[in-house]
Amino acid sequence: MSSAQNDQQRQQNNSGANDQDGDAQLGGGQSTFRPIVPGPSFPDQGVPTAGTKRTMGASWKKRVSTACLACKKSKRKCSGTPPCDNCRALHRECIFDESLDQRRRVAAKRTAEELEYHRDMLNDLFKVIRTADEKQAQRLLELIRSDATPEEIRLFIDEVLVQLQTFEPSSRAKRETTAQLKELRSQANMQGSAPSFRRQVMDVNFLCVIPPIAVPASPWTTVTDDDAFVSHLISLYFTWDYPFYSFLDLNVLINHMKSRDLNSQYCSPFLVNALLSHACSYSEYSEAYGIPGDITSKGSKFLKEAEKCLEQRSDDVSLSSLQGTMILYERYSMTGQDDLGYAMLYKAIDIAEQLGYIGGEGQDVDLSHTSKDFYNSAIKTVWGLFQLDTVAHTGFLKPCRIRNVRLSRTPALSIERDSDYWSPYPSQKPPRKAYFVTYFDKACTLSEIARDISITLFADEIVDDKERLSAAVDSLYQRMKRWHESLPYEFHMSKKPAPHILLLHIRYHTILISMFNCPRGHNDQDRSTDLGTATVATRSQMPEGGEDPASIATSSARAIAKLIRVHQEEYGISRSHVFALYAVNLALFLLLEYDTFDISDPDCVSLTSAFSIITTRSILGREVRSIFRRSVSKKKSDGESRWEQLPEGLREILEDDPFETSGSEADHDGHDGISDEANHEGNTSTTTTPLSPTEEDRRVQKLKKNRGPQEGSRGLCEMLCRYETMTLGRDDQVTGKK
Template sequence: MQPIAPAPPRTAAPSFSAPNASVPRLRKASVACRECKRTKARCQFSDGAAACDRCTKRHLSCTFDLDEDMRRKSAHKRKIGKLEAERNDLLQLVQTLQDSSDAKAMQLLDLIRTKAPLSELKLYMDHNISPPERETTPPLAVYNQTSTDDLVSHLISLWMTWSHPYYSWIDRELFLRDAQAGKPNSQFCSPFLVNCILAEACFHSDLPEVYADQNDPESKGVHFYEEARRLYETIEDRRDLPSIQGCGVLFVCMAAMGKDHIGWWYLGQVRKMAEAFTNKHPPPSEASTESHAVDTTLWDIYNLTATASISLMKNLAIDRPNRPHFPCAHRTDDPWVPYPRQINPIQSHIPCVLNSFTALSEINVHANRMVLASGLEPPLHQLVRTLKDVQRRLEDWKNKLPPCLTLDNTTVPRSLSLQ
């Protein structure tokens, strides 16, 4: 609503009219003001007037709902469409400069320096830069038919940068290997899992494509979630790793959407699936890359249910997995860069985070079961004793944090999350 101040009081007109005075011309408003709409009266304006003729004569506040002015909305939508097209052209320009060979990039840069318009730059890119130089992980597109390859690749990269390192239940290399192979329902990737990841990744992006409805700010990621939900109905009884991981991602996604009750339901599915999977797939006699990925998934599902249970004050944490645990290792072959920003890589510290997170989860599970497992409110003296025990264990946990995760040495965002 845009209120328009009432016209100032008019002074009394003289009793005569000038011979050549012209009557002010009235024109119909493109949308009626609130007062004219309420009384179903004709809403007309004098040229240059700030209020309609009827409200001016009655000294009323002339207020309009600009959202109902279809001409203004159409012009606004056309402007947004034009800006989005220009933005996409600029993104294509940046992507082309990043991915092209040095020779092609220099040719494009020379054209930019001639101050060529954006339309000419786009024409040059479309006709002179070969498609292979612009493609990025196209096989991912087989898992989602609602978006472009570039958007899918961008969202996967965002998720791997900002979500994955904390809940690292998905082995990055094995997931990308199976995703790029383009085989649905493989051991470490599935259409369901990919769409779950895309739905959560939308909350790391402000691109217009991450909204199911670009006029609805509440629709971020909804189109990917709807696809994931549809796919879940086809795998509901499946107990494979991608299904467990996907439901875990959906719990986080539902929390971001403010749908805690739906998220809690998905967390229940995670628990049931994880227990069934563990019973069916005991630890192998010899460790492998694949078994390491399974172990990491089960440990981080344990961390997820422990964190959710203590946060939502419900008792749903799973038992501590009977799986190998891996010591902290300062790997130099696993760098982290805050995509899409390009700065010097730093150590990811993912194994360190996993171990410290697991130790914290054990404290959370203990506190949760002491207070909530019985379903009854514990007596005050028991609560006090539990609180003191939890405080002692938390202090001990903090003192045993590896140097790379202490507050003074924080370099990666997940260490801040632990703090």
């Protein structure tokens, strides 16, 4: 018998003896015993009660996940249920705070809420300092200096903001614009004006997100041995950049990267370092910077290693070499570095020609005997190169270089069977249907039409016959319309599809703008052809509200604004593909040139807001923003500069970047708009060579001679010439070197 049972028996014996003595003292008779308390009853189902657990002794053990605050402070063992045994015995308040348990999801949520609260408070603090009057600003400073609590400061900020918001603009249009700007500024605050420098302390959203693609850093790069960071960059690239051109086979590359096989024909250090250098432009991690806080140094270490690998294997002709060169083209196009954009594009085309996959009039190359990995990689790479070539040359009003692709495309799937998903890493929003196979097929078909447009309208030698040119434009326009109408319903803007599908619509509209606004491409600078009658035969099929090229172009610009608005609302705009910068810039300049730019217009607000965010990501963006700012300032409306008509908040976010180099051509005197001669020639170097008086006079006279009724069109062509130089460099320089 256990000691506990002995003690219980002893207590019962003593109790019985006491009862017998009491009865004897009362005069004898039959002794009476107190009834025994019935034992606990155990329910058939459910969890035993607290009393039941005590009677069950050591056989019942419950794992306590958290303790109350009092037990934590006194370091006592807590029973885990409020009120706990200790608090009940000591008659004290029992409080459980699960958010203090860092293992729980609620703790992460609370941390995120606290970070958001402090971020909002900081933004509102800056807003009050910028917009409040001197008296209110001085009062805020006194509060801070007097060691006021954060709650008191927050209360004062809220009062000032309420006063500022009670101010009503003078007209309904201005009120609507103000409301739109507040909403867009709020989105910009959430998205960040750019992928800004983030120090080693990450916010909870980044700490809680695991990259969807896990790959090793070694042996592919010597820049870092951090697998998590490399996985983060690879995931960013395949989320935000890859879907637009899709010139890689994601599964093939990832599988061979995981194999760590340096002899793989599908993966190489050159390809991986080129990809990582470009992916750094989408990252907010401090490791992505070569110089802390300097966005121009993003990915510079990976780029240096990629260039070293390229130099070592300059004669290599393989798929991985072709893919790495195409990625370097994208990387250089964001900096306009020494004509390297065009250099990489033409090098990629040369590799594809040496492989026998493009050019010539021969039969298609049969890849049916090759492995599945090679078959898929080759088709995606070569057709992706074809898309890249048509986007670059059609966008800059030049004839495409690739006239023929000798690989047949993979057959398209039905929309129901196209089951891939796209997730907006690193945000935790739900995934969307990607429709990668259908998208790639539609994008390649659009590229075929764009190739024909570039050859017909932008070639060096084209027919001067006005009627034949008009008929050609009509035919191409009808092909474009039929293509757009053939897109599946799931691609419609109202369905809010994935970003690459939105950009496909945007690409369609940029091609229309180029078709009807600059019909002779760069040749339009030397001789003009009036296409005012080009579409007379198809007036009944024109976009609603217009029958001429100008209406088609402005309708396309407004369509781009609506698509960009969806992109910004659904996914943000700070990580958009670099093509979005080109499209937004094109739409804004078109509205400026046609004198339809009105900041109270919702489309102009959407474009300008997105523009202010995208342009902070790269050197290219800063240069483009400077040109746009000067163009807006130069335009006059009722004697007042359009720049002065912009709301203060919007002017503020379009001001010069404080980190922009003072020696940039954008700051030189006399460079005030795209019609400037140096701008027209596209010289973006920090030190320009002055023109001789004779050369300068000739160029000025040439521009004056060419200025005609299509002033807006010519200004847009000049802007595209300038944009081309800032991204890809000088085509004629690269061709001359070859």
